[in-house]
Amino acid sequence: MNTPTSEAIVASLSAIVGSQTCLGTEAEIKPFVTDYRGLYVGQAAAVVLPSSTEQVSQVMAWCHENGVAVVPQGGNTSLMGGAVPGADGAAIVLNLRRMNQVLAVDPINDTMTLQAGVTLNAARTAAEDAARLFPLRIGSEGSCQIGGNIATNAGGTAVLRYGNMRDLVLGVEAVLPDGRIYSGLRGLRKDNTGYDLKQLFVGSEGTLGIVTAAVLKLMPLPRTSSVALAAVPDPAAAVALLGEAKKAAGQMVTAFELISGPALELVLEYLGNVRPPLEGRHDWMVLIELTSGGSSESLDQSLMQALESGMESGLVLDAALAQSVADAQSFWRIREEISDAQTRTGGSIKCDVSVPLSCIAGFIEEASAAVRALEPQARMIVYGHMGDGNVHFNPLRPKDRTAKEFLGACYDKVSHAVDSLAHAAGGSISAEHGIGVAKRDDLTQYKSAVELELMWQVKKALDPKNLLNPGKVLPAPGAASTPGNE
Numbered sequence: 188m189n190t191p192t193s194e195a196i197v198a199s200l201s202a203i204v205g206s207q208t209c210l211g212t213e214a215e216i217k218p219f220v221t222d223y224r225g226l227y228v229g230q231a232a233a234v235v236l237p238s239s240t241e242q243v244s245q246v247m248a249w250c251h252e253n254g255v256a257v258v259p260q261g262g263n264t265s266l267m268g269g270a271v272p273g274a275d276g277a278a279i280v281l282n283l284r285r286m287n288q289v290l291a292v293d294p295i296n297d298t299m300t301l302q303a304g305v306t307l308n309a310a311r312t313a314a315e316d317a318a319r320l321f322p323l324r325i326g327s328e329g330s331c332q333i334g335g336n337i338a339t340n341a342g343g344t345a346v347l348r349y350g351n352m353r354d355l356v357l358g359v360e361a362v363l364p365d366g367r368i369y370s371g372l373r374g375l376r377k378d379n380t381g382y383d384l385k386q387l388f389v390g391s392e393g394t395l396g397i398v399t400a401a402v403l404k405l406m407p408l409p410r411t412s413s414v415a416l417a418a419v420p421d422p423a424a425a426v427a428l429l430g431e432a433k434k435a436a437g438q439m440v441t442a443f444e445l446i447s448g449p450a451l452e453l454v455l456e457y458l459g460n461v462r463p464p465l466e467g468r469h470d471w472m473v474l475i476e477l478t479s480g481g482s483s484e485s486l487d488q489s490l491m492q493a494l495e496s497g498m499e500s501g502l503v504l505d506a507a508l509a510q511s512v513a514d515a516q517s518f519w520r521i522r523e524e525i526s527d528a529q530t531r532t533g534g535s536i537k538c539d540v541s542v543p544l545s546c547i548a549g550f551i552e553e554a555s556a557a558v559r560a561l562e563p564q565a566r567m568i569v570y571g572h573m574g575d576g577n578v579h580f581n582p583l584r585p586k587d588r589t590a591k592e593f594l595g596a597c598y599d600k601v602s603h604a605v606d607s608l609a610h611a612a613g614g615s616i617s618a619e620h621g622i623g624v625a626k627r628d629d630l631t632q633y634k635s636a637v638e639l640e641l642m643w644q645v646k647k648a649l650d651p652k653n654l655l656n657p658g659k660v661l662p663a664p665g666a667a668s669t670p671g672n673e
């Protein structure tokens with residue numbers, strides 16, 4: 188079959204979504220084909236911005252019939268190059284941002300139904316307006332969309348208490364690669380009627396279907412929170428302190444984030460004019476947040492109890508308890524800006540790994556030693572959702588080397604060393620950011636042949652022509668798996 192020209196694609200898709208929302212010029216297309224960090228720059232035959240599930244279905248049916256590949260895109264905040272097309276310009280980008288309606292909030296069923304293009308921020312606000320919490324919390328929440336959060340199974344800083352996106356989704360509506368609509372918009376907490384098909388789309392990174400709407404779980408809105416930043420001697424002490432916090436506050440422990448000294452230094456340099464909450468320099472810190480529906484005094488007491496017991500046993504070197512909402516926000520700002528501080532600096536090797544919590548301290552020690560052996564001057568930007576066993580282990584270029592020089596010299600070696608240590612500790616090479624193109628080929632080393640075969644079988648069942656986000660997540664069929672992984 189001859190694939191249609193760009194002009195023919197634009198003309199046909201304009202007839203479906205309208206000419207104003209089918210973009211075809213280079214200037215119009217450019218922002219949609221460059222990823223958040225500017226590392227992946229592709230090309231597209233067109234960018235379509237549909238406004239309804241029906242339009243998405245018609246676009247997909249046309250593309251399926253004409254052999255045109257489609258890259259689904261939400262807020263384009265993927266850190267793995269997952270939401271931008273390849274360089275050949277053959278695919279179109281289908282961006283969901285016009286499908287941004289909150290369709291219903293049901294405070295009795297504790298659910299919210301929304302179109303996929305609603306930003307995470309807007310979803311959280313809609314829940315709060317009904318005195319409920321939608322608990323997903325990630326640094327990109329102003330731009331990322333619910334459809335993207337589902338497609339990446341997003342995690343973030345409140346997974347410890349509420350789970351990741353997979354745990355928060357009750358229903359999904361998705362358009363399949365041939366244009367058929369899977370209507371699973373049910374708000375049921377119990378539904379054992381066969382395979383749980385909606386979960387196929389969670390974490391599929393736009394390779395199986397286009398998520399067009401979802402039903403999400405809502406939680407009681409906490410009335411109070413208590414936040415502290417504590418310096419600890421090392422990651423092992425941080426893990427032990429998490430145990431103390433759980434002992435003192437049980438499931439009120441909502442976030443437990445690790446921050447390395449170099450990560451704090453980088454973010455303070457990036458933000459300028461911000462006073463660090465703790466005196467002096469520390470190699471390791473943790474940001475702890477408790478939340479509850481009870482009184483703020485008892486919550487503060489629980490946190491103080493954990494910190495005091497930590498101080499007595501040498502797990503805590505120093506600590507600052509936020510005295511106000513503004514204090515808490517300033518502690519959190521430091522944590523949340525680490526990602527952007529690295530993007531601004533350039534030259535960071537992003538390893539988003541998870542290991543069992545019991546192995547995390549050993550893993551950090553071994554990975555740090557391995558990176559130092561390869562790149563003694565690399566800045567160790569190590570931080571993340573320690574409570575979930577998830578570390579962003581991101582060695583950063585030394586100040587006297589350019590990003591290009593540093594990444595060119597050691598990107599593959601460093602990321603392989605970190606990933607293989609995580610794998611050896613029973614962990615994952617992608618805890619929450621997904622695979623995209625960035626880690627696609629590495630999968631052959633860390634997934635068994637059976638796992639890869641099953642993934643391809645699912646892909647082929649839903650997308651036999653391989654037109655939906657081709658080249659993402661799945662390594663080329665037949666690529667060898669590492670012996671020992673069988």
Ligand SMILES: Cc1cc2nc3c(=O)[nH]c(=O)nc-3n(C[C@H](O)[C@H](O)[C@H](O)COP(=O)(O)OP(=O)(O)OC[C@H]3O[C@@H](n4cnc5c(N)ncnc54)[C@H](O)[C@@H]3O)c2cc1C
Pocket residue numbers: 223258259260261262263264265266269270283303324325326327330331332333334335336337338339340341342343344392393394396397398399526527619620623656659
């Ligand atoms: C500053 C910053 C902080 C971040 N912090 C976190 C964090 O703490 N935890 C975390 O998990 N992630 C984090 N991320 C990564 C990113 O924000 C998440 O992966 C997010 O869920 C992506 O949503 P998006 O709408 O931007 O999706 P995009 O980037 O547009 O797309 C991501 C993937 O999903 C697919 N996709 C998008 N929309 C749809 C749809 N409607 N249907 C089907 N497929 C779709 C795309 O094809 C692509 O493969 C962070 C990113 C940044 C820039």
